[in-house]
Amino acid sequence: MPKISTDEMNIKINEIFRQVFDDNSLSVREDMTAKDVEGWDSLTHVNLIVAVEKRFKVAFSTKEVMALRNVGDFLRLIEKKLGH
Amino acid sequence: MPFNSLEYFVFLWAAVLCFYAVPDRAKRPVLLAACYAFYAFWNLHFALFLLSATAATYFLALRMECASRAGEKRLCFSAALLFLLGAFVFFKGLPLWRQSFSFLNHVAVPVGFSYYTFRLLSYVLDVSWEKTRPEKDLVSFASYVAFFPHLLSGPIQRPEEFFPQYKTLPKIDLELWSSGLRLILCGLFKKLVVADNLALIVDNVFGHSTQYGAVPLWIASYAFYLQIYADFSGLTDIAIGSGRLFGIDSPPNFNTPYLAKNIQDFWRRWHMTLCRWINDYLFLPLRLQLRNAGDAGMVLALFISMLAISLWHGLSSGFIAFGILQGVLISVSVFTLQARNRFFKEKKALSVLRGFMGPLVTFHLLMFSFIFFRCATFSEAVGYISRMFQGPLQFRMLNMGLEAKAILGCVLALALAEWFERSRFTRTPVALRLSVYYSAITGLLMFGRFWPKEFIYFKF
Numbered sequence: 001m002p003k004i005s006t007d008e009m010n011i012k013i014n015e016i017f018r019q020v021f022d023d024n025s026l027s028v029r030e031d032m033t034a035k036d037v038e039g040w041d042s043l044t045h046v047n048l049i050v051a052v053e054k055r056f057k058v059a060f061s062t063k064e065v066m067a068l069r070n071v072g073d074f075l076r077l078i079e080k081k082l083g084h
Numbered sequence: 085m086p087f088n089s090l091e092y093f094v095f096l097w098a099a100v101l102c103f104y105a106v107p108d109r110a111k112r113p114v115l116l117a118a119c120y121a122f123y124a125f126w127n128l129h130f131a132l133f134l135l136s137a138t139a140a141t142y143f144l145a146l147r148m149e150c151a152s153r154a155g156e157k158r159l160c161f162s163a164a165l166l167f168l169l170g171a172f173v174f175f176k177g178l179p180l181w182r183q184s185f186s187f188l189n190h191v192a193v194p195v196g197f198s199y200y201t202f203r204l205l206s207y208v209l210d211v212s213w214e215k216t217r218p219e220k221d222l223v224s225f226a227s228y229v230a231f232f233p234h235l236l237s238g239p240i241q242r243p244e245e246f247f248p249q250y251k252t253l254p255k256i257d258l259e260l261w262s263s264g265l266r267l268i269l270c271g272l273f274k275k276l277v278v279a280d281n282l283a284l285i286v287d288n289v290f291g292h293s294t295q296y297g298a299v300p301l302w303i304a305s306y307a308f309y310l311q312i313y314a315d316f317s318g319l320t321d322i323a324i325g326s327g328r329l330f331g332i333d334s335p336p337n338f339n340t341p342y343l344a345k346n347i348q349d350f351w352r353r354w355h356m357t358l359c360r361w362i363n364d365y366l367f368l369p370l371r372l373q374l375r376n377a378g379d380a381g382m383v384l385a386l387f388i389s390m391l392a393i394s395l396w397h398g399l400s401s402g403f404i405a406f407g408i409l410q411g412v413l414i415s416v417s418v419f420t421l422q423a424r425n426r427f428f429k430e431k432k433a434l435s436v437l438r439g440f441m442g443p444l445v446t447f448h449l450l451m452f453s454f455i456f457f458r459c460a461t462f463s464e465a466v467g468y469i470s471r472m473f474q475g476p477l478q479f480r481m482l483n484m485g486l487e488a489k490a491i492l493g494c495v496l497a498l499a500l501a502e503w504f505e506r507s508r509f510t511r512t513p514v515a516l517r518l519s520v521y522y523s524a525i526t527g528l529l530m531f532g533r534f535w536p537k538e539f540i541y542f543k544f
Contacts, residue, residue: 042363043348043382043418046371062372066213066364 009056009078016051020044030072056082085125086538087237087322088275095122099232100329104256111253112223115330119230123196130194138229140167141204145211145218157212164208172201177399196236198396200229202361207243209365216243224250233326237319237541239337239357249332257331264328270505271321273524275539276532278498279315282307283537284486290458293468301472307491308458309451312540313341314498316355319539321505335360340502341450345442347410347417350450351393358396362389379419386418387411401462409453497527 010028018026021039034040040048052074053059058081068074085091099118106114124131144164151157174181175193182188207228210216219225228246289296289304296304320337327334337356344350351359367389374381387408394407428435452469459465486494504520512520 041348041352042368042371045368046375049372050375060372062369063213065372066369067215 006079009082010075012055013052013075013078016048016055020048020051028071030070030075032071033069052078058082085122087319087326088272088537088539095125096233096326096329103330112227112250115253116223116227116230119227119232119235122232123230123235126195127192129192133194134200134230135226137168137171137201137204138226139222140164141208141229142219142222142225145208146220148211149218161208161212165205168201168205168208172198176395180399199238199240200235202240202358202396203229206240206361206365210243219243219247231327231332233323233330233332234334237323237539238355239320239324239334240361241334241357245335246332253331260328260331260333264325267321267325267328267505269521269524269528270501271318271323271325272532273504273528274314274318274321274498274501276534277527278494278501279311279318279540280533280535280537281486281490281531282311282314282494283533285491286311286458290468293464293471296471298472298474301468303491305451305455305468305472307494309447309454310495310498312454312457313338314494314501315540319541342447343443344446344450345439346421346446347413347449348421350446351410351414355393358393362393362396366392382418383411383415386415390414397457400460402456402459402465405462405465406453406456409456413449413453493531497531 014026014028017028017037018024021037021044023038026037034045049060049065056078058078060077060081064077068077085095099115099122102114102118103111120131120135123134141164144160144167147160148157148164151160175197178188178191178193207216211218219228224247227250228241228243231241231246234241285300285304286308289300290308293301293304317338324334324336335357339353339356341350341353344353367385370388371382371385374385377384390410391404391407394403394410397403428438455468456462456465459468504524
């Protein structure tokens with residue numbers, strides 16, 4: 001996969017969030033947690049992980065996912081996987 | 085020393101007095117001593133087992149942190165997991181093992197074992213996933229595991245919820261104190277007035293179900309669904325309320341479960357700290373592992389999680405049937421949710437009906453499910469349910485143990501207790517506030533069943 005900029009990555013992430021949570025007005029923030037998004041439960045959480053893995057062609061381990069505390073942690077993990 | 089006994093309240097107040105009377109530096113050791121004294125009152129062997137489980141987990145978690153090699157870290161993690169899960173399976177399956185090994189008849193299941201083992205397991209998993217650092221102070225860690233208000237019946241508190249509050253002790257928060265006392269009153273009311281009165285019908289009808297017609301069987305199944313909630317949430321209220329007297333608050337265990345709009349919503353509102361545990365430490369890791377297996381992976385993860393919730397209560401055919409039934413119901417609900425949402429989005433007029441029908445259908449699905457929970461075996465529950473649909477439907481209340489108006493009184497009392505618990509009294513006029521307390525205490529004295537009837541969830 002060609003290297004993408006952080007802005008480009010954030011736009012894509014936002015698209016994925018809107019798709020998974022079926023909400024076109026959603027804009028992700030670094031401090032956002034599952035409590036801030038309607039419908040973000042353990043079922044949709046895995047859908048989100050799978051969608052990100054497919055879009056960016058990366059793979060996360062269970063330990064990496066379990067250690068996430070907010071969207072900021074998730075963004076940094078994706079950046080790490082993409083080699084930023 | 086059950087929570088509905090005089091001995092418990094004498095012990096609680098003695099512990100509170102000692103805790104606030106001693107100098108600050110002695111408060112934590114005094115609290116820990118009170119926790120172990122409380123547990124040793126039940127059985128000294130139980131207290132020794134708790135101490136050994138605490139010490140083993142404490143040292144293995146510290147070793148995990150210090151281990152330089154991944155292999156050593158994995159070894160410590162596996163040893164802690166094996167010890168805790170092995171003990172859990174051993175004690176939970178004790179009635180089964182006793183059938184083959186008679187010497188096990190002398191072994192008793194430690195009271196509250198299911199709750200503190202899950203607290204220890206979540207700690208080990210959090211340290212392993214690097215979500216939390218191991219606690220270095222043994223007194224703090226032992227207090228987290230053995231905190232006596234939560235020891236026997238939960239809530240299953242997380243390390244990150246307990247330690248920040250514990251470290252700031254002893255801060256005196258009068259608001260927390262008064263809300264704790266209010267919760268204790270509410271819990272006693274739910275247990276003594278609602279649960280123990282409904283228990284008269286439930287014990288009579290479920291105990292001799294073949295002698296009753298369809299109508300009493302229906303009434304008893306509704307009564308049990310109300311009883312188990314009043315009993316367990318009452319128990320939790322007393323536990324959380326007692327904890328608040330020491331300045332330790334806890335997450336709630338129930339959130340109006342009868343209003344759940346579907347099965348998955350119910351399991352977010354019922355025994356919330358156990359369901360949250362299963363969700364975070366079993367369902368989510370399992371679902372992640374099975375994420376490429378499509379819908380089959382989802383169904384498998386849901387089934388295993390629901391079975392785990394069910395088997396946490398014990399290894400019996402009734403609990404297995406309860407777990408499988410929940411697995412089926414939640415899978416159907418999850419897979420049809422999107423289609424149902426689309427359908428009601430298109431047919432806006434029917435949305436109002438959905439708001440009413442969703443909770444009603446969910447209530448009845450759970451009411452039937454809890455028959456498997458109450459009956460000792462699967463076949464007994466099936467027999468009970470089949471007799472519910474055999475006529476004639478005669479409205480005879482013979483020998484049910486409670487009159488119709490008393491049953492309605494219990495329903496009303498539960499609704500009032502719920503309102504009482506959820507109301508924030510800070511802005512209520514003093515006269516109204518005192519009237520509510522006076523009515524609750526009068527109701528407790530007039531209609532409470534003051535016999536030592538065990539809490540249903542004490543045996544888990």
